[in-house]
Amino acid sequence: MDLSIFIFCAGVALLILVLIAVCDVSVEGHKRPAPPRIPCPPKLIMAPGMKYQRLTIKAIIRWEQLREKSFSLMDYTDKEDIESLLYVMYITSDKSRYTFEVFRQVLTDERFMNAMSSDLGRIMEIVDQFRKKTTVSDLGSTEGSPEYIGSIVSTLIMAGLDAHYALNEMELCDLPLYLEAYERKRKEEMEGSRMWTYFTMLPHIDSRKMKNGARDLIIFPWEEEEMRKEAERAIREDAARFEEFMKTKKTDYYGR
Template sequence: MKIKIKLTIESIIKYELLTGTPFHEIDYTDNQNMCDMLYCTVLCNNIDPITRDEFKVLCENEKMFSRMTKDLIRSISIIQQFMPNVSSDTSETRDGNKAAYIKDVVSTLIVSGGMDAEYIIKRMDLCDIQIYIDAYEKHKREEMESSRLWTFHNMRPHVDSKQIKSPRDIMHFPWEEEQIKKEAELAMERDKDDLERFLKGEMIDLSRITWTKSN
């Protein structure tokens, strides 16, 4: 029985819907996890449909289960060559939140990003998702910053220019936090240096001071 095993976005979405867990949390040493993932790849890559219970019977054949597992691991290994290095703890994102479901990321790219559903689900590889997510987030940031700038210009004639000097004085976005922190640290360091120079008399030209005797 020839069964095609290939990891696709569609099969990953099916796995997340079937198990209720993110693809990134799959345990490759757990036979049940592997059986579920294999079932989804078989369902999406083969013409004849098969139920989960029917596939479990196939997985009882150790030789067949081993071959399918090797094919899946090989498919994943090929894709991983093109993915950025990630930490060993894939259960959390860089922001400390739980790992996102691929199905939710795909939905965002289709509904909010306007990408073609057929292309993403049927033809795009897992390693390509980050490229489009980065582009989508960059586009959203630019839109939000442009909207803020427009608001700033409209407000300027009606507010105190000393209180609102730049669009960031209206509000700042999460991706600006690091830059704001760096600017504050530089300002503190500069003020510290100026204070030290002042105390040493380096900022005062003593030769230009006119000294007078007091009566």
């Protein structure tokens, strides 16, 4: 075969191979990407050794954000409330991230739902042993809507409580202890500030007109409550003494 013909054929073959490769790349680049698919949570979440262990404050805050209400309004007979609580406990204790709707697909399996509910009941029974005989709503204001646990914890954190401990390690039954300590510290600071204000003003005022000392400058709400309780106690004692007086006979005081 003539050498020039051989070179020409080889060049044509190479050109054909290049065109085929370019067409493959072009077709591959125009393929429609596969739609994203979020897998369901693996059912291994309820495998032995992977059960729910604790109800953290972070989970409670996530529940309040999801349900848009205070945890004190948690209704254990409400399916939405229970499913939401199981969900936030899952996402705060596991590195996986699934939406609530995806997570609920797992709950359609009655076995897993029962197992999770059993774990939740066990956790609440353990925590309830250490809880004061008060409701969660007592942690916040008694006026208006119940206080959110998230709001209370945020206040304690800003006051100096370690954020990691408060969110991940502190139990719900421990929250009143820190709240009482915070309230006590706040009262002492406010009363101390009032006292120093009183001492600063003392050289410039007639102290004889201030019979109650620093309290004449301002009376705090908790002091008003103490005064009210003291007045009620005095009234009860007076009423008891009056009843005792009415039960006595005149001969006890006067001779015949």
